[in-house]
Amino acid sequence: MNATTPKGFWESFSGPNLGYVMDLYEQYLEDPESIDEEARKVFDQWGAPAVSEGGSPTQGQADISFQLPANPTIFSKMVAAVKLADNIRTFGHLAADINPLQKPVGDVRRIELGEFDLTEEDLKKVPASFICPDAPKRVKNGLDAINYLKEVYTQKVAFEFDHIHDMEEKHWLQRTVESGSFFRELSREQKIGILKRLSDVEGFEKFIHRTFVGQKRFSIEGLDALVPLMEQMIIEAVKTGVKTVNIGMAHRGRLNVLAHILEKPYELIFAEFKHASNKDLIPSEGSIGITYGWTGDVKYHLGADRKGQNGGPIGARIVLANNPSHLEVADPVVEGYTRAAQDNRNKTGYPDRDPDRAFAILVHGDAAFAGQGIVAETLNMSKLNGYGTGGTIHIIANNNIGFTTETYDSRSTKYASDPAKGYEVPILHVNADDPEACVQAALFAYAYREKFHKDFVIDLVGYRRYGHNEMDEPMVTNPVMYHAVHNHPTVRAIYGEQLAKEGVLTAEEVKTIDEAVQKKLQAAYEKVPDGEAEPDTAMEPPENVKKGYLSMETGVPEQELRAWNAELLAWPENFHVFKKLARILKRREHVFDGKGKIDWAHAEALAFAAILKDGVPIRFTGQDTQRGTFAQRNLVLHDEQTGEEYIPHHHLSGVQTSFAIYNSPLTEAGVVGFEYGYNVFSPDTLVIWEAQFGDFANMAQVMFDQFISSGRAKWGQKSGLVMMLPHGYEGQGPEHSSGRVERFLQLAAENNWTVANVSTAGQYFHILRRQAKWLAKEEIRPLILMTPKSLLRHPLASVEPSVLTDGKFHTVLEGPGTKNTDAVERILLCSGKVAVDLEEKLNSAENTSWLHTVRVEQIYPFPEQELKEMFARFKNAKEIVWMQEEPKNMGSWSFVEAYLRKLAPQGAEIRYIGRPRRSSPSEGDPVVHKKEQNRILTEAITRP
Numbered sequence: 001m002n003a004t005t006p007k008g009f010w011e012s013f014s015g016p017n018l019g020y021v022m023d024l025y026e027q028y029l030e031d032p033e034s035i036d037e038e039a040r041k042v043f044d045q046w047g048a049p050a051v052s053e054g055g056s057p058t059q060g061q062a063d064i065s066f067q068l069p070a071n072p073t074i075f076s077k078m079v080a081a082v083k084l085a086d087n088i089r090t091f092g093h094l095a096a097d098i099n100p101l102q103k104p105v106g107d108v109r110r111i112e113l114g115e116f117d118l119t120e121e122d123l124k125k126v127p128a129s130f131i132c133p134d135a136p137k138r139v140k141n142g143l144d145a146i147n148y149l150k151e152v153y154t155q156k157v158a159f160e161f162d163h164i165h166d167m168e169e170k171h172w173l174q175r176t177v178e179s180g181s182f183f184r185e186l187s188r189e190q191k192i193g194i195l196k197r198l199s200d201v202e203g204f205e206k207f208i209h210r211t212f213v214g215q216k217r218f219s220i221e222g223l224d225a226l227v228p229l230m231e232q233m234i235i236e237a238v239k240t241g242v243k244t245v246n247i248g249m250a251h252r253g254r255l256n257v258l259a260h261i262l263e264k265p266y267e268l269i270f271a272e273f274k275h276a277s278n279k280d281l282i283p284s285e286g287s288i289g290i291t292y293g294w295t296g297d298v299k300y301h302l303g304a305d306r307k308g309q310n311g312g313p314i315g316a317r318i319v320l321a322n323n324p325s326h327l328e329v330a331d332p333v334v335e336g337y338t339r340a341a342q343d344n345r346n347k348t349g350y351p352d353r354d355p356d357r358a359f360a361i362l363v364h365g366d367a368a369f370a371g372q373g374i375v376a377e378t379l380n381m382s383k384l385n386g387y388g389t390g391g392t393i394h395i396i397a398n399n400n401i402g403f404t405t406e407t408y409d410s411r412s413t414k415y416a417s418d419p420a421k422g423y424e425v426p427i428l429h430v431n432a433d434d435p436e437a438c439v440q441a442a443l444f445a446y447a448y449r450e451k452f453h454k455d456f457v458i459d460l461v462g463y464r465r466y467g468h469n470e471m472d473e474p475m476v477t478n479p480v481m482y483h484a485v486h487n488h489p490t491v492r493a494i495y496g497e498q499l500a501k502e503g504v505l506t507a508e509e510v511k512t513i514d515e516a517v518q519k520k521l522q523a524a525y526e527k528v529p530d531g532e533a534e535p536d537t538a539m540e541p542p543e544n545v546k547k548g549y550l551s552m553e554t555g556v557p558e559q560e561l562r563a564w565n566a567e568l569l570a571w572p573e574n575f576h577v578f579k580k581l582a583r584i585l586k587r588r589e590h591v592f593d594g595k596g597k598i599d600w601a602h603a604e605a606l607a608f609a610a611i612l613k614d615g616v617p618i619r620f621t622g623q624d625t626q627r628g629t630f631a632q633r634n635l636v637l638h639d640e641q642t643g644e645e646y647i648p649h650h651h652l653s654g655v656q657t658s659f660a661i662y663n664s665p666l667t668e669a670g671v672v673g674f675e676y677g678y679n680v681f682s683p684d685t686l687v688i689w690e691a692q693f694g695d696f697a698n699m700a701q702v703m704f705d706q707f708i709s710s711g712r713a714k715w716g717q718k719s720g721l722v723m724m725l726p727h728g729y730e731g732q733g734p735e736h737s738s739g740r741v742e743r744f745l746q747l748a749a750e751n752n753w754t755v756a757n758v759s760t761a762g763q764y765f766h767i768l769r770r771q772a773k774w775l776a777k778e779e780i781r782p783l784i785l786m787t788p789k790s791l792l793r794h795p796l797a798s799v800e801p802s803v804l805t806d807g808k809f810h811t812v813l814e815g816p817g818t819k820n821t822d823a824v825e826r827i828l829l830c831s832g833k834v835a836v837d838l839e840e841k842l843n844s845a846e847n848t849s850w851l852h853t854v855r856v857e858q859i860y861p862f863p864e865q866e867l868k869e870m871f872a873r874f875k876n877a878k879e880i881v882w883m884q885e886e887p888k889n890m891g892s893w894s895f896v897e898a899y900l901r902k903l904a905p906q907g908a909e910i911r912y913i914g915r916p917r918r919s920s921p922s923e924g925d926p927v928v929h930k931k932e933q934n935r936i937l938t939e940a941i942t943r944p
Contacts, residue, residue: 426448568606609652636661680717683775
């Protein structure tokens, strides 16, 4: 009889299987003999489908007509079988054996036959190819297929990729898992190699444990398989052409990774434990680069750079990033390293990027992956034009605990890996006691990354053999877990016994491997000298850091500026710039002919042109940076009819280097970390980050504290990163006023960075040029630059073209020349935007000869010599006054006061004029703000 498929029949199939069944239908209609015999029998029972109008059967179609068989229950059984198979794929991980300390306790009902009203006999009647088309040949029928899927999805490896939307990726993942190609057969040599590496890992930890009793090392024990997992992944990557592997990880297991992935010599690690001299132990150039700052860091924070020139099993450059104790904050830094390693900057336009040249491995703690927001920020950047690195392999070193906090107190999700689901990242859980499965997971993850250039998560589920550190007693807070840990054999012991049972090695050979490791470690230890009784505590910076920047000319000949200016305004005739913007930009056309001045954005555009012309690549990012938060920049033009983009700096004649400008995601910590990493890995690039408002930089405070301000002193890690922080009090409220310059000045010491608050477009031009010229030099340091808002178009902040053609950056700018220096009673110093407010106030004031104004454009390093020489000219000065718009406990006052007291002429009083101490950075009411600002300016120019 004729009937119509019940509504919802085809929808009951899901995912790749539905597509497979529909394709099989079409193939059956064309040539019944061309399909699997078992499938043909089922279709023969059904009769040939009679397709309704609309063409061939397709996914989701619910009105296909066909001849029902005499016994229609075949349909319900088939649907149930396919649903069961999909449930195994989706929920099999809940029943998988992935935790070394406990047997599976998940809900297995979803994958049981009874839940779908199926019997084994029912399944035997369903073709295996309907349920698992990629199964190996030994799978003969539906029952075999279901059992096979359970075997695949519920053993010591568990998969989660049901949340992946892209069907090509999902099909590939499912085919790879179910075809059996995931589980590669390892050779005898490979198995012995894994055991030897596990012996190295365990032996290293045990040696330190008994040799350096009570010292912290944050051991890897319980997750020993992390090392062979990473090692085999890197070896596989190098085979495909990868040249650089960048690794980020916190302290857990770090020393073992340094020793066995980076090949940091045991002697050097032991010297750090003994507080001994390592001068004679550092390897020669060309093997592993290890840099130290002058104040240093604890051993489990240090990174290393394995150059890769010496051959060996891993031929690529491998970098382990330095890491503070703030766990995940190195994640975006490592991504920045990786993007820099992938970019070819020796061309005009945006850099060419090759994601196969380099990739990143990020090792996360389980509590940190779920708990630290920087993880989500980093995941969010993974597919963005300005930040993508072609896929990162994330490995969760899962101890099932955070310090003393159990999982039920540290996350609201079942798995630590669950946050990655929101970014459609495939997840694989693997039992850390199965090192072969761990190696298979590594190869699978890299194969996915290589094919799709997207992130992948390996949740390596293990335990922590000791407490948070080796002096901590976990039985106090986690007794149940640690009773299990104390009774649990090590993975080396488990795997050694397994290989002995398999006949790969004898028990005696396994023991011999372990003994050889201990001999090797002891020999290394004996090379290390005794600790120094009187270690050097001077901790002095190198001379090239002490001396700081030397003055340099940064002017550009007018004819060159004229040519660049014309090119920057010459967009194609058929490109339709928004008319209002076009009129504004075209005002720059005749500025070199005496018509108008150069404002802030114009000076910036010309500075960038000059820097590019000098062969220095530029990378410029931030929230709304392409246009500029205040609509001032517009370095990326948009066709108002088509939306097409045009970047004038990409079309400057004679430029052979890249100019990259990206709008960033709405985050500060992740982006600042990324740009710092990019700059460290590409020190010849002028890397600039701009905050939307300077106040928002406090969201990235950890990056300033732990990396940018202190990285060179701790790790010897140079950076020339520029950070632009819009700053100035215009009555916009507490979150749109202060870039919190006081915080950067509090961190300023040992010439670690430059902090500037410039007041003219010309000063901005020259300080950018100076920074670019110093990039390749040892003296380079980061630049904290307070940039303006209201000054962007202010006539008093704009300059004549001659300011750009002649001269350099001035750390101090004096006000109009004072004819009678003996008449000056007050020297008034200030910085940034308020200096322009003061100039406006003075222009309408009378009898100001008793007053001399000075703009301190660079606050750190403080211009002591310049001010000392200037003060000496004013013999009768009674007051040295620092004026600022910030509250007294903020801004620069607390920093500059000591310098002013040191430099002031004898008898001169040091005074402060500004807002009183406040808990909030500024007033919230614009009327109140205006009144307070006027009070400050009036007091500054009023004679006592």
